[in-house]
Each structure stands twice: as C-alpha cells, then as structure tokens.
Amino acid sequence: MKFYFCVTLVLIVSPLDVNAAETFSLDLPSVAKSADGFATGVGQEVTNAPDLKPRATGVVRGRIIDFDGRPLPSVRVFFGDDYSEFVTSDAQGRFELPSVPVGESALSFSSSAPTWTGVSGAIKATIPAQNAIVDIGDVRADEGVLVSGTVIDDITQAPIAGVKLKMLANGKILQTDAKGRFEARVQKPFYGFEVLGDYTEKSVMAEEAQNGAKFDVGTIAVERIGATLRGRVTDEKGLPIPSARLGWNSKGQFNSSTPDANGNFEIKDLPFKPLTVSASDGQRLTVATATPNTPVALKLAPVTAPLAGADIEKLWNELKIKSVSDLDRYFEALGARRVYDVARPQRLEVTI
Known part of the structure; x- marks a missing residue:
C-alpha cells in the first residue's frame, strides 16, 4: 500500500495595497508523480505505514490456591507489559484471561484479603498461535508466616471474640473467633500488629519473619475502655469548687480536667477497673480510688503535713509514675505545686 502527500501553497496579499504586492517565488524539489498523476510527496515513497492488522491473541486459564490447597477467590490476575489488564478469580479460584498476545506473557497476582500470602517467582504463560487456549493449572500462593494467639480481658481473664488486630506491615485486619483465638497465614514481611477498638493501646512487635516461619504470640491481655466516672468536687463544708x-x-x-460551675465532672473512655483520681485547687488536695460508673465525691482538705507513705505509694502505682520527677510534673499539671511542696515527704522511698 502506498501513501501520498500533496503540498498546497496559498499566498494572501493585503487588499489595502494591491499594487504594492511583491512577487514571491518558492523553489520546491521536483515532485514525483504516479502513473495516475497523483503526487507521491517530494520524491519519497512512504514505507513505514502502520500495520493495521489485529494482533493475534489467545486465552490463558488457571486456578489460584493457597498454600494448603484451598481455592482463593477475589484474587486479581494481571498481564501485559504494564500489568494494566486483569481479571478476578471466582469462588473456586479459577480465572480466564482473554486476548493474551501470542508469545510469552508474565502474570502477577494480588489480593486485599488479610490471609493473602502472595506469589513469589515468575509465573509465565505462552500462547503458541492465534485463538489457542492454554491452561497453566494451579498457581500456589506462598507459605507465608503462620501467626496465632489468644486475646483475653485483662480484668476477667475471659477470652474476647471479635477483636480486630491490624498488621503493621500492610494494614490488613485479622479478627479473633468466638474463643478469642486467631490463626492465619499472612504475607511476609511480618513485623507484628496492634489491637484496635475500645481497648487500651496494645502493640505486639516481632522481628521480620520469612516464609515458613511460625509466630505464636500466646496470650494478649487487653483492657476494655468505655467506662465513665462521674462525681463532684467540694470543700469540707460541701460547697462546690x-x-x-x-x-x-x-x-x-x-x-486532667476541671469541674463545671457546680463542681460536677465527667470523665469518659476509662478502663472498667478502679483508678486513682486526685483533685486540688492549689491549696487543698484529695486523692481517692474511684470505680467507673459509680459516682464519687471528692472533698478537698488543707494539707498541713506530708502525705502518708500509703498515699504516695498509691499515687506512684496507680498513676504509673516511674520517678520522683514524674510525680513533680504530675502535681504541676494538677496546679498543686504548693500543696506538693508540703505533701512531699523529705525522703521518698518507693519501690518500683
């Protein structure tokens, strides 16, 4: 097939000064003509015309299974130079790629399932001729890392069902069963996970684990949060502060927080266990052990002597204080520096 170019020259002269128009000449290379009189360009025949023939293709079939041989649904199977074309495996793990070019094509696989372990190595399929159907059989996912454990309530020691654990490497979610257990093969690398939901923050870290590794975290004790503590702050006469x-x-x-004009307060999102709460107006102080969901009355009284050892130890243990300087900062945040200067014993000896 031959393609031809035609060159047309249009010369526009301003109508305002026709007599002043100059004569232009343009020298072009000799234009070759075909037998029928059409120009073929400037003596050059176009030989690199695009090939308009449809590409030869075939079909690739297969099945994706996990390491234990179970079919994997909803896995994306990609092919092409830029892996822009894909199909999704069905409930039986089967897939069929139409219009795969004749020749060798590389395949890749991905899934958003939390138990997806990936496929290592090159998976290739070769279409020998137009309309050929090639079945590559089973594609087995990697062994991955086998993680397991049990989540229990820190207070009742009972297993907790439905707890979600987010994997640190890829953000995918595992969930405990009715017995608080979880066990699944996950994709490497595995660095650990964090417990999500209405629980105190808890992370379980691990060294990078390779395929075939087993990681049993044992028992994970978590504190459920969501309790509310309500109460009132008053002086010794019962007047609000x-x-x-x-x-x-x-x-x-x-x-830390402050009560309202009537001395009432409400603290939300607490663990369901007793906690130590303190109150001060800078001159007076009270320290009490309160139970969430049970109203508490905090009466402030002047501090004229150092706190008893038991009270200091209560603050130390319940407030998770690790040093004397931490205790100092706590009273600073409470606005009770002057109270603390009186309340603090000369020698603070508490075993951590």
Whole structure:
C-alpha cells in the first residue's frame, strides 16, 4: 500500500495595497508523480505505514490456591507489559484471561484479603498461535508466616471474640473467633500488629519473619475502655469548687480536667477497673480510688503535713509514675505545686 502527500501553497496579499504586492517565488524539489498523476510527496515513497492488522491473541486459564490447597477467590490476575489488564478469580479460584498476545506473557497476582500470602517467582504463560487456549493449572500462593494467639480481658481473664488486630506491615485486619483465638497465614514481611477498638493501646512487635516461619504470640491481655466516672468536687463544708483541677492516668498518660460551675465532672473512655483520681485547687488536695460508673465525691482538705507513705505509694502505682520527677510534673499539671511542696515527704522511698 502506498501513501501520498500533496503540498498546497496559498499566498494572501493585503487588499489595502494591491499594487504594492511583491512577487514571491518558492523553489520546491521536483515532485514525483504516479502513473495516475497523483503526487507521491517530494520524491519519497512512504514505507513505514502502520500495520493495521489485529494482533493475534489467545486465552490463558488457571486456578489460584493457597498454600494448603484451598481455592482463593477475589484474587486479581494481571498481564501485559504494564500489568494494566486483569481479571478476578471466582469462588473456586479459577480465572480466564482473554486476548493474551501470542508469545510469552508474565502474570502477577494480588489480593486485599488479610490471609493473602502472595506469589513469589515468575509465573509465565505462552500462547503458541492465534485463538489457542492454554491452561497453566494451579498457581500456589506462598507459605507465608503462620501467626496465632489468644486475646483475653485483662480484668476477667475471659477470652474476647471479635477483636480486630491490624498488621503493621500492610494494614490488613485479622479478627479473633468466638474463643478469642486467631490463626492465619499472612504475607511476609511480618513485623507484628496492634489491637484496635475500645481497648487500651496494645502493640505486639516481632522481628521480620520469612516464609515458613511460625509466630505464636500466646496470650494478649487487653483492657476494655468505655467506662465513665462521674462525681463532684467540694470543700469540707460541701460547697462546690469549680476552680479545682482533676488528675488521673489512663492509657499510660497523665490527664486532667476541671469541674463545671457546680463542681460536677465527667470523665469518659476509662478502663472498667478502679483508678486513682486526685483533685486540688492549689491549696487543698484529695486523692481517692474511684470505680467507673459509680459516682464519687471528692472533698478537698488543707494539707498541713506530708502525705502518708500509703498515699504516695498509691499515687506512684496507680498513676504509673516511674520517678520522683514524674510525680513533680504530675502535681504541676494538677496546679498543686504548693500543696506538693508540703505533701512531699523529705525522703521518698518507693519501690518500683
């Protein structure tokens, strides 16, 4: 097939000054003509015309299974130079790729399932001729890392069903069964996971695990949160002290707040266990052990002598304080520096 080019020259002269128009000449290479009189360009025949023939293709079939031989549904199977074309495996793990070019093609696989372990190595399929159907058989996923464990309530020691664990490497989610257990093969690398939901923050770390490794974390004790502590801050006569500050420790952090104009307060998202809460107006102090979901009355009294050893130890243990300087900062946050200067014993000897 031959393609031809035609060159047309249009010369426009301004109508405002026709007499002033100049004569232009343009020298072009000799234009070759075909037998029928059409120009073929500037003496050059176009020989690199695109091939308009449809590409020869075939079909690739197969099945994707996990390491234990079970079919894997909803796995994406990609092919092509840029892996832009794909199909998804059905409930039996089977897939069929139409229009795969004749010749050798590389395949790749991916899935958003939490138990997807990936496929290592090159998986290739070769279409020998137009309309050929090639079955590559079973494609087995990697062995992955076998992770397992049990999640229990830190207070009741009972297993917890439905707890979600987010894997640190890829963000995928595992979930405990009715017995609080989880066990699954996951894709390498595996660095551990964190417990999600209404529980105190908990992370389980692990060294990078390779295919074939087993990682049993044993028992994970978590504290459920969601309890509320309500109460009132008053002086010794029962009058409200809205200027007081409340202090407590939750999720390993110091927290503080203030009551309303009537001295009432509400602390939400607490573990379902007793906690130590303190209150001070800078002159007076009280420290009490409160039970969430049970109203508590905090009466402030002047501090005229060092706190008893038991009270200091209570603050130390319940507030997760690790040093004397931490105790100093706690009272600073509470706005009770002057109280603490009186309350602090000369020698603070508490075993951590």
